Amino acid sequence: MNFEKFYRLVCSNWDSLPNKKQTLLYLCYHYDLLLWKRKKLKLGAIVFIVKEYKFDEVLLWEEAEIKFINQDTTIEDERSLEAIFKRLAWEWNARSYIALGVVISIGLSKIIRFIKAVYRSYFPTLAFRDDFNNYLVKCGFEEAYSYHSIGSLAEAARPSFWLIDVLTDFAIYYNIIL
Numbered sequence: 001m002n003f004e005k006f007y008r009l010v011c012s013n014w015d016s017l018p019n020k021k022q023t024l025l026y027l028c029y030h031y032d033l034l035l036w037k038r039k040k041l042k043l044g045a046i047v048f049i050v051k052e053y054k055f056d057e058v059l060l061w062e063e064a065e066i067k068f069i070n071q072d073t074t075i076e077d078e079r080s081l082e083a084i085f086k087r088l089a090w091e092w093n094a095r096s097y098i099a100l101g102v103v104i105s106i107g108l109s110k111i112i113r114f115i116k117a118v119y120r121s122y123f124p125t126l127a128f129r130d131d132f133n134n135y136l137v138k139c140g141f142e143e144a145y146s147y148h149s150i151g152s153l154a155e156a157a158r159p160s161f162w163l164i165d166v167l168t169d170f171a172i173y174y175n176i177i178l
Helices: 003-012 020-041 074-079 081-088 094-122 131-144 147-153 160-173
Strands: 046-055 058-068
Touching (some): 131 160
């Protein structure tokens, strides 16, 4: 129904209306609704907003953004990063840097813990090794690089026992079998 028609009908039948207060509230509501719709339909003037992106007071680039004066941009404004920072009361000071560092370190520790749990669940033979396996690795290196197996190279084999210990530790602690 047209608002003007509705207004004329209410004015002409005002004396015969049973609930005048309710009718008046209904009329005011529709009038406000009509004003809001008219305001929303008018786009108004165009405004260019120049956004400057700076790093340590050095201008990196500029960007022009078009906004209409009467356009409803409340959803866009709520979603912007600046609005989120304002809601969180974020300021770029020492306290904020410390808080950000704490949050990042907690997040990284959780990620590392998750990776270790995945490693232990999918590679249990590498993650949890028996002492008997370590003894077998050491015996294998001693047999392969022992003083008696080298024979004619006895003078060059003096560091072989040191080599056996190093290779054994490397194989055991870094899970690499040479």
